[in-house]
Amino acid sequence: MLHASPQIDLRTIRSHPDYWYPVAWSHELRAGKVIGTRYAGIPVALARPQNGGRVFALEDRCAHRQVPLSQGILQGDAVRCCYHGWAYDRFGRCHNIPYLGKCHHHVRVFPCREQNGMIFIFPGDASKADATPLSPELAQTANPAYKTRFFGSTIRCHYSFMHENLMDMNHQCMHFKQVGQMKPRFLGQKREPGVVEARYSFARIGGKQPLGEAIIFGERRDTSERFQNRDIMTIRTEYPYQTLRIQTGDNCLVMDLWIAYVPQSADELTNRTFGLLSIKRPKIPFLLDLAWPILIAFTNRIFAEDCEIVELEQKAWRDLGGDHNVEIFPVINTLRDLLRECGIPPDHHYA
Ligand code: FES
Ligand SMILES: [Fe+2]
Incomplete structure (x- = not known):
């Protein structure tokens, strides 16, 4: 934990990214769709594959020319950029470029979870994501009472x-x-x-x-x-x-x-x-x-x-x-x- 001096203006302190943050409601992202959302200035593309595939989160910038991937479409389990068609899997890897073939470019991936009607990402150090609890209880969303x-x-x-x-x-x-x-x-x-x-x-x-x-x-x-x-x-x-x-x-x-x-x-x-x-x-x-x-x-x-x-x-x-x-x-x-x-x-x- 970093100890900021109390003199520092609180409104200039940035949120710590090593936590799970909700970035969308589940209902905003239908199966087979990609949407754009954000955390602290970082654009995030969320994709939900058809057939019950798990939601995944990529940085919302194509590795080619940085246009938002959320303007593209989901093809199978890959997000295809709307501009030249580079396609990225859930690990952010672009396997081949339609007009060139093999490709080793990739975009950043965020650990992503869906729970109680919300989609969360872990924007910080991804190696800490699994060990970081998602949140204290999420109200009583799962309690029928x-x-x-x-x-x-x-x-x-x-x-x-x-x-x-x-x-x-x-x-x-x-x-x-x-x-x-x-x-x-x-x-x-x-x-x-x-x-x-x-x-x-x-x-x-x-x-x-x-x-x-x-x-x-x-x-x-x-x-x-x-x-x-x-x-x-x-x-x-x-x-x-x-x-x-x-x-x-x-x-x-x-x-x-x-x-x-x-x-x-x-x-x-x-x-x-x-x-x-x-x-x-x-x-x-x-x-x-x-x-x-x-x-x-x-x-x-x-x-x-x-x-x-x-x-x-x-x-x-x-x-x-x-x-x-x-x-x-x-x-x-x-x-x-x-x-x-x-x-x-x-x-x-x-x-
Ligand atoms: S900008 Fe995305 S494929 Fe060219
Ligand atoms: Fe109030």
């Missing part, structure tokens, strides 16, 4: 703003219109290598519980004493992923959110968010299916508010030429240290 929403978008900010936003529950006033008046109580933090965890409870001090929230908790809650500070929210950054879990007083996990923020541009000042939001099904399971559109609208509104504010933070960073944050909340400072330590400083050249 939960219904999972897949969501996300491209957000114009450094991934560190996203981590801070989710872990910082002191911004409830921004969501006032959506959730009413909620008072968080910070219960403590945990710091382990590569991990920061914050725990909160909540008290409703005004406003009515929105229907979307009642769907998540599986019951109606009001401002009465018995609901105050009863539910525990645990937010955890386990580099480079983040989770948010809500447990009700009876120790039941009612919501399990998993998110990854994948840098898009080379300066890493944009990210594509991949989120999995699992909600526990109530006793009458189909009720959640009926209420799903309400839940989606509710969570969308909150997500939109968060996206807007982090983009404004990034804009201020650009306008002011750096980070002028006066952060005083200890867990956020702990989180910033973690993101600095786990990432790559701007002057460091990662081979």
Whole structure:
């Protein structure tokens, strides 16, 4: 692990590539197709062979003249470039050139896995891929007792703003219109290598519980004493992923959110968010299916508010030429240290 000095502006730290990053939803890549995606300025072509062949990932630049391979087609198990027809197998090797014959050129290959509706690549040192676990659990996507929403978008900010936003529950006033008046109580933090965890409870001090929230908790809650500070929210950054879990007083996990923020541009000042939001099904399971559109609208509104504010933070960073944050909340400072330590400083050249 590299130890960047705390003076280094966090928004100039690059994500560490020796992790598995989602780069597409499974449903975006149909059998027999190639699509283009990216990680931190590196263009990536994903291909899914016909007949159930495993997805593979190549650098999205033809070895001949660097045009995107994702503009080409999949022929059998090979990606054929649209320009002069050089074809690459899943190991990135071009065996022969249509108009010349034998060829020893190749393109870079990324270790690639598909799991829980997402396609992941390992953009760093490929020899470390097998020994690197894909992620902590991917919400409850595989658990039939939960219904999972897949969501996300491209957000114009450094991934560190996203981590801070989710872990910082002191911004409830921004969501006032959506959730009413909620008072968080910070219960403590945990710091382990590569991990920061914050725990909160909540008290409703005004406003009515929105229907979307009642769907998540599986019951109606009001401002009465018995609901105050009863539910525990645990937010955890386990580099480079983040989770948010809500447990009700009876120790039941009612919501399990998993998110990854994948840098898009080379300066890493944009990210594509991949989120999995699992909600526990109530006793009458189909009720959640009926209420799903309400839940989606509710969570969308909150997500939109968060996206807007982090983009404004990034804009201020650009306008002011750096980070002028006066952060005083200890867990956020702990989180910033973690993101600095786990990432790559701007002057460091990662081979
Ligand atoms: S640019 Fe790809 S084959 Fe020529
Ligand atoms: Fe928020």
